[in-house]
Amino acid sequence: MRKLLLLCVVLALGLPVKAYVVSGYFWDTGVGTFHVAIPGTAPSGISWNDAFKQAMDSWSSIANFQYLLATDAVDPCSGQMNGGFGDGVTSVDFRDTACGMDFGTNTLAITLSSGTCVAKCEGDDRVRLTDADILFRSDENWSVYNGPRKSGVNDFRRVALHELGHALGLRHSSDPPSIMESFVSSVETLQSDDIAGITSIYGDAPAALTLSKSIYDIAVTIPVKTTLPGPTDSFSLNGQLTNTDNKFNNRFIDIYQYTFANDSDVTLRLQSASFDSFLYLARINSGQELLSDYLFADNDSGWGKNSELKKTIPAGTYWVGVSTALSNATGFYDLRVDASSVGTNAPPVTYLSTYGASIQINPNPSIAGLLKADDFMFGDKFLDLIQFELATPTTLRIALTAAAFDPVLMLARVVPGSTPAANLVDESSLLLDDNGGGGTDALLQQTLAAGTYWLGVTSRNAFATGSYQIDSTVVVP
Numbered sequence: 001m002r003k004l005l006l007l008c009v010v011l012a013l014g015l016p017v018k019a020y021v022v023s024g025y026f027w028d029t030g031v032g033t034f035h036v037a038i039p040g041t042a043p044s045g046i047s048w049n050d051a052f053k054q055a056m057d058s059w060s061s062i063a064n065f066q067y068l069l070a071t072d073a074v075d076p077c078s079g080q081m082n083g084g085f086g087d088g089v090t091s092v093d094f095r096d097t098a099c100g101m102d103f104g105t106n107t108l109a110i111t112l113s114s115g116t117c118v119a120k121c122e123g124d125d126r127v128r129l130t131d132a133d134i135l136f137r138s139d140e141n142w143s144v145y146n147g148p149r150k151s152g153v154n155d156f157r158r159v160a161l162h163e164l165g166h167a168l169g170l171r172h173s174s175d176p177p178s179i180m181e182s183f184v185s186s187v188e189t190l191q192s193d194d195i196a197g198i199t200s201i202y203g204d205a206p207a208a209l210t211l212s213k214s215i216y217d218i219a220v221t222i223p224v225k226t227t228l229p230g231p232t233d234s235f236s237l238n239g240q241l242t243n244t245d246n247k248f249n250n251r252f253i254d255i256y257q258y259t260f261a262n263d264s265d266v267t268l269r270l271q272s273a274s275f276d277s278f279l280y281l282a283r284i285n286s287g288q289e290l291l292s293d294y295l296f297a298d299n300d301s302g303w304g305k306n307s308e309l310k311k312t313i314p315a316g317t318y319w320v321g322v323s324t325a326l327s328n329a330t331g332f333y334d335l336r337v338d339a340s341s342v343g344t345n346a347p348p349v350t351y352l353s354t355y356g357a358s359i360q361i362n363p364n365p366s367i368a369g370l371l372k373a374d375d376f377m378f379g380d381k382f383l384d385l386i387q388f389e390l391a392t393p394t395t396l397r398i399a400l401t402a403a404a405f406d407p408v409l410m411l412a413r414v415v416p417g418s419t420p421a422a423n424l425v426d427e428s429s430l431l432l433d434d435n436g437g438g439g440t441d442a443l444l445q446q447t448l449a450a451g452t453y454w455l456g457v458t459s460r461n462a463f464a465t466g467s468y469q470i471d472s473t474v475v476v477p
């Protein structure tokens, strides 16, 4: 067994190293489970647990590694006293000593890592982690806040982000700006040096899908983890505005697509050292059209020239646009999004059609639904109908997947001009697919005129029930 102690200090104590440094310790499964059950709430109102989980999520999204959360309490010093090798269960808490050792001057927190060496054990070159416990000094003054470092009060979340970097196998970096610098600074999110360090150990995160075009002629990046399931989610990403980016309002822009599964309170922060940032949040419908009731923009609500948006938004699919207030400005940026679910989702608007089936009006391109025994029956099969609108002719690719049953997808246009109370389907326009999506899943791709459409979800077999997922994408040639 090997043991590594990484002390984290307030004042510079850096070794003369360049950029990130790996310790040799690593999680060989690509997954680390942290037990997080810290009592209490920061003076700023956020619980220590939520702040720590946000820091875990930040690391999870950027390399081929995931921190998982366990919420039962485990003493981080269990097995660590007297130079022990831990108890094999990672956890975190405030303590007045570093498991019996003195924290030392200027130390805010410590990560105690233990593992089994697998190669070149003398130099800690390859050590498979078995434990990594994090201790925050309880006699320090802590809170959770954004922006420049405040004197006399430490931001728990950015120190947690730093310690979680140690727990992943990173030592201190002396190439600022980075979260793995040995001292706390105004850096509060992962920087390119941190990302280079973590991907050198675990490899790159699975690649995001980039649509080279949207209906607005602007590329859209769809991250691998594009759906945020709640109840709390956060992610941060680093990017760069370049002069080959598309432009919106004559400014360069990068767009990222996320689906919030729940009605959520969201906070977005966009920071850049090289340009005056400008931030957009916009809900899109199935045809990628922006829904004007949910279109938000901000220039300078963050600290300095940075942007910040705080909104309560309905469940749905959104574009986050990273742009600038000045034409032709380029440079690196970092974006952080924190979301928490607020109660139950507002129910979608429904009405009863002339066919007797209820119609759910749902503009979302991503819909999680459930075929159930009290649904409308179409012969001996259950049927859900979902209505959406297209303002312009659009080529849509609609995928319907279900694990519990063999799904069948239907698509039909509502006769133009018919009122909601008496609307009729144009039967000549009816499209139907059973297994076009591979396996038993369904898929339709069709160029559609502007108008009102119904999507039907049913099953191949009688009386089948279960959850399903619809994902529609606009295909731009």
Ligand SMILES: [Zn+2]
Binding pocket: 006, 007, 008, 009, 162, 163, 166, 172, 181, 182
């Ligand atoms: Zn440190």
